[in-house]
Amino acid sequence: MRLRNKPWAKDKIAQYPQYIVPNPEEYKGKWHEAFASDQPLHIEVGTGKGRFITEMAKAHPEINYIGIELFDSVIVAALDRLIEAELPNLKLLNVNAKDLAKFFAKNDVQRVYLNFSDPWPKKRHEKRRLTYKDFLKLYEEIMTDGGEIHFKTDNQGLFEYSLMSFSAYGLLLKFISLDLHNSDFEGNIMTEYEEKFSEKGNRIYRCEVKYQH
Template identity: 85%
Template sequence: MRLRNKPWAQEKIDQNSQYIISTPENYKGRWNEAFEKVQPLHIEVGTGKGRFITEMAKANPEINYIGIEVYKSVIIVALDRLIEAKLPNLKLLNVNAVDLHKYFAKNDVSRVYLNFSDPWPKTRHEKRRLTYKDFLKLYEDIMVDRGEIHFKTDNQGLFEYSLMSFSEYGLLLKYLSLDLHKSGFEGNIMTEYEEKFSERGNRIYRCEVQYQK
């Protein structure tokens, strides 16, 4: 994905630290202090332009949410959504997913959302896939016991790989759809990519898996 450089993005991020937390390491193990209410915390890894996480926060005020996005030029779009919505149960982090252990402690997170992650189709790039075993261990290390991963993609190859990865790691499959938009699943909130891909006629795959301890 080619991203247009926005040199003013960092300044905008710095000016909105109440929405994009600039020192997330200070909240490790005590994320409830970043929100108005003590509530379960769900995170989206690769939040993109923020449509999904913003709508989830609107629909579920009893849950606290954090959208994580590494690209500054992308997260500022999510920032604009959050500024407009003024949601007390949503924050953003401009950090890399490989560093989650620096910002979250065991039991901080109840659920991880992975939506339309980069498939990294080449075998030599397997370790970069967000459903690779090392990432599954990383999520487990910051989640409560029996925490969940909710995963959506339009990429059949990545979905098949992820199901195998989840199974080999010992995760329990709780929900599976090979064609989400024809499944009758209620309450689905689409991402920007999901809307674009589904309009092209692409099938959307979705699953929910749970850690066993």
């Protein structure tokens, strides 16, 4: 079933401007004002129902987090988690990642998380993949020099494509696991999709890459 934006979700989102920022362009270059703290900022692009970003914010109060999700009918589930957890270091944006440069300036962000991004397997949809070169350029435009992308997926085709895309862009590979759940990687936080796919027996791939300037 295709997820669409829903009026009931819009109404709910409008009630919580302290959690789902209604005017993110106003914080471009000054996100510390939105958080009232100058901590590093990590964002998750395609946050879905928000389990990963909420648990990360609980585990790392010294980092500020923003979860970015296109569909309001999905982000309301992340909003419910945030209302429950009342975390001062987490905010959500109901926007399209292709507009990231409208909301973030160079040096605003230290790290981008991509978890179980939609694979868009058809070649003609390559530009929609969140690891396509145009997105890598966009992340570079909003990150500090040496900023990192942490990426995980169960989709072997998307993982292989992304490794090639990272390499072609000149990103430095810092970490790779071809079977995350059978590795000694510590501190993994499961996303909703990760739980679903690993219960089916799918292998989880993970890598960390770094911009070199």
